[in-house]
Amino acid sequence: MACAAQHDSKTKLLDAALQVIRAKGYAATTVEDICSQAGVTKGSFFHHFKSKDDLALSATAHWEAMTEGFFSAAPYHEPSDPLDRLLGYVKFRGAILAGELPDYTCLLGTLVQETYATHPDIRAACDRGMSRHIAELTRDVEAAKKLYAPKARWSAESVGYFIQSVLQGSFVFAKAKQSPEVVRENLTHLKRYLETLFSHPRKLKGANS
Amino acid sequence: MACAAQHDSKTKLLDAALQVIRAKGYAATTVEDICSQAGVTKGSFFHHFKSKDDLALSATAHWEAMTEGFFSAAPYHEPSDPLDRLLGYVKFRGAILAGELPDYTCLLGTLVQETYATHPDIRAACDRGMSRHIAELTRDVEAAKKLYAPKARWSAESVGYFIQSVLQGSFVFAKAKQSPEVVRENLTHLKRYLETLFSHPRKLKGANS
DNA sequence: GGGAACATACCGACCAGTCGGTATGGGGTC
DNA sequence: GACCCCATACCGACTGGTCGGTATGTTCCC
Numbered sequence: 001m002a003c004a005a006q007h008d009s010k011t012k013l014l015d016a017a018l019q020v021i022r023a024k025g026y027a028a029t030t031v032e033d034i035c036s037q038a039g040v041t042k043g044s045f046f047h048h049f050k051s052k053d054d055l056a057l058s059a060t061a062h063w064e065a066m067t068e069g070f071f072s073a074a075p076y077h078e079p080s081d082p083l084d085r086l087l088g089y090v091k092f093r094g095a096i097l098a099g100e101l102p103d104y105t106c107l108l109g110t111l112v113q114e115t116y117a118t119h120p121d122i123r124a125a126c127d128r129g130m131s132r133h134i135a136e137l138t139r140d141v142e143a144a145k146k147l148y149a150p151k152a153r154w155s156a157e158s159v160g161y162f163i164q165s166v167l168q169g170s171f172v173f174a175k176a177k178q179s180p181e182v183v184r185e186n187l188t189h190l191k192r193y194l195e196t197l198f199s200h201p202r203k204l205k206g207a208n209s
Numbered sequence: 210m211a212c213a214a215q216h217d218s219k220t221k222l223l224d225a226a227l228q229v230i231r232a233k234g235y236a237a238t239t240v241e242d243i244c245s246q247a248g249v250t251k252g253s254f255f256h257h258f259k260s261k262d263d264l265a266l267s268a269t270a271h272w273e274a275m276t277e278g279f280f281s282a283a284p285y286h287e288p289s290d291p292l293d294r295l296l297g298y299v300k301f302r303g304a305i306l307a308g309e310l311p312d313y314t315c316l317l318g319t320l321v322q323e324t325y326a327t328h329p330d331i332r333a334a335c336d337r338g339m340s341r342h343i344a345e346l347t348r349d350v351e352a353a354k355k356l357y358a359p360k361a362r363w364s365a366e367s368v369g370y371f372i373q374s375v376l377q378g379s380f381v382f383a384k385a386k387q388s389p390e391v392v393r394e395n396l397t398h399l400k401r402y403l404e405t406l407f408s409h410p411r412k413l414k415g416a417n418s
Numbered sequence: 419g420g421g422a423a424c425a426t427a428c429c430g431a432c433c434a435g436t437c438g439g440t441a442t443g444g445g446g447t448c
Numbered sequence: 449g450a451c452c453c454c455a456t457a458c459c460g461a462c463t464g465g466t467c468g469g470t471a472t473g474t475t476c477c478c
Contacts, residue, residue, distance in 0.1 A: 009423075009424075023326045023327075024323075024326060024327055025234065025235075025236055025322065025323035025324075026234075026236075027234055027235075027236035027237040027323070028236040028323065028327065030466085030467060030468085031467075031468065031469085032466095032467075032468095040424075040425095041424065041425050041426075042425085042426085042468090042469085043423090043424055043425045043426070043473095044423070044424050044425075046468090046469065046470080047422085047423065047424065048423090051468075051469075052467095052468065052469090101325070101326070102326070108385075109381045110322055112381060112384050112385045113234065113319055113322055113323075113381060113384055114233075114234035114236070114237065114322075114323065115234075116310070116384035116385065116387070117232045117233060117310070117311070118232075118233055118237065123384070123385065123387075126385050127385040127386060130382070130385060154397070154398070154401075158394045158395075158397075158398065159398070161382060161391055161394065161395065162375075162394070162395050162398045164378070164382070165375055165378030165379045165381070165382055165391065165395050166371075166374055166375055166378055167378065168377070168378035168381040168382070169373070169374030169375055169376065169377035169378030169379070169381070170374045170378070172318045172321060172322060172374070172377040172378070172381075173339070173370060173373070173374055173377070175321050175322055175325035175332070176317075176321045176325065176332065176335055176336040176339060177336060178325070178332075182370055182374065185367045185370065185371070186367075186370065186371050186374050188363070188367075189363070189367065189368070189371045189402070192363075192402075192406075193398070193401075193402040193405075196402075196405045197401075218457075218458075239432085239433060239434085240433075240434060240435085241433075241434095249458080249459095250458070250459050250460065251434090251435085251459085251460070252436095252437095252457090252458055252459045252460060253457075253458050253459070255434090255435065255436080256456085256457065256458065256459095257457090260434080260435075261434065261435090419478105420477105420478090421476105421477095421478090422475105422476090422477085422478100423474105423475085423476080423477100424473105424474085424475080424476100425472100425473080425474070425475095426471100426472085426473080426474100427470100427471085427472085427473095428469105428470080428471080428472100429468105429469085429470075429471095430467105430468095430469095430470105431466105431467090431468090431469105432465105432466085432467085432468100433464105433465090433466085433467105434463105434464100434465090434466100435462105435463090435464095435465105436461105436462080436463075436464100437460100437461090437462085437463100438459105438460100438461095438462105439458105439459080439460095439461105440457105440458085440459075441456105441457080441458080441459095442455105442456085442457080442458100443454105443455095443456090443457105444453105444454095444455090444456105445452105445453090445454095446451105446452090446453085447450105447451085447452085447453105448449105448450090448451085
């Protein structure tokens with residue numbers, strides 16, 4: 001029973017869900033949309049998921065698993081200097097802006113906007129997923145702070161949230177403008193802010209040059 | 210024929226649309242939701258609007274008109290120093306975070322996320338509305354740049370987009386966390402960034418204190 | 419042969435949009 | 449002022465299609 005093909009349909013459905021929901025939004029996505037994108041039938045869908053909402057929940061878990069693997073395998077973790085890792089993260093986020101919009105935007109950000117008032121469990125799942133990613137990030141912020149700005153009054157966590165907020169907001173404008181250009185420019189601003197925040201010796205007066 | 214009461218229902222429908230769409234998202238909002246919120250009937254709705262999509266378009270125009278009046282009447286325009294006006298804007302955005310989430314989040318940001326791939330005209334309307342607001346903002350950025358950072362390589366417009374991206378992203382997290390607290394913290398970071406960006410003499414070393 | 423994986427036909431609720439109708443009020447005519 | 453005409457505003461039952469979910473197989477693997 002535990003052969004790989006068993007979960008093939010389920011994985012296909014989850015992958016399809018990530019794509020379709022990011023493109024059309026959750027409410028506008030029909031179960032049949034996901035099925036046809038995945039190349040399976042509705043019977044299969046409801047064999048694996050109790051309901052559409054259940055799929056959404058599973059999709060957030062799937063998303064978390066995917067992104068966690070993706071980011072932990074990324075090369076920006078290599079530097080021993082935590083600030084370099086942090087700036088590497090920002091640079092990395094710029095480097096992965098390829099393909100169509102649904103390929104690089106965030107499922108959780110899209111999902112939570114539509115469901116925060118009507119689907120408490122989905123909202124909570126999105127919150128959990130985003131917070132977990134931020135917690136990862138915050139670790140490097142914390143370490144960099146200890147090194148470069150130990151007395152600063154801002155919290156490492158708030159910087160983590162700020163970074164993610166810039167990204168989420170950038171995606172909104174990417175969608176409005178149908179282009180990742182705004183994301184890139186915003187990442188440049190973000191990088192500059194982080195550098196000044198840590199009084200990074202290598203590029204201290206970079207703000208106005 | 211031109212009595213004020215004539216357009217009363219239409220205005221009520223538009224006001225209701227702003228609330229309901231921001232709370233439930235566009236696709237999940239039914240025409241009857243809006244009607245009952247506005248206290249009018251479906252017949253009236255389709256007398257004033259050709260379709261649900263037509264309402265969305267009118268709602269963006271209504272939103273633009275409302276917000277333009279709201280922001281142009283705000284006190285942050287008073288200072289003669291453009292940087293003070295800019296920082297005043299950021300402070301003002303923090304001051305208006307009252308009431309429920311749908312009361313202070315942005316209709317256009319919510320709308321465009323759901324419609325960018327499926328409703329080209331709504332997407333374009335959202336883009337137009339957000340760009341217009343940013344253009345206003347950019348004027349002050351431009352003036353402040355001339356005064357305080359004339360040789361900086363970043364464009365005033367990109368700063369305008371950055372400010373709005375921070376806000377839009379903050380709203381995503383406000384929805385995920387059911388609280389405007391993240392918005393406030395992000396505005397603090399944003400203020401600090403703007404100050405360093407303009408090398409504001411009054412608070413130059415504020416970044417790490 | 420028994421259960422998990424998948425397929426097909428179908429149901430019922432819901433919802434955007436329609437349609438025939440009523441109410442109101444302004445303007446022209448005598 | 450009495451009358452009619454007609455446009456605009458508004459009402460709510462109805463319809464046709466869509467979509468989440470179910471019921472009933474069928475296939476295939478252990």
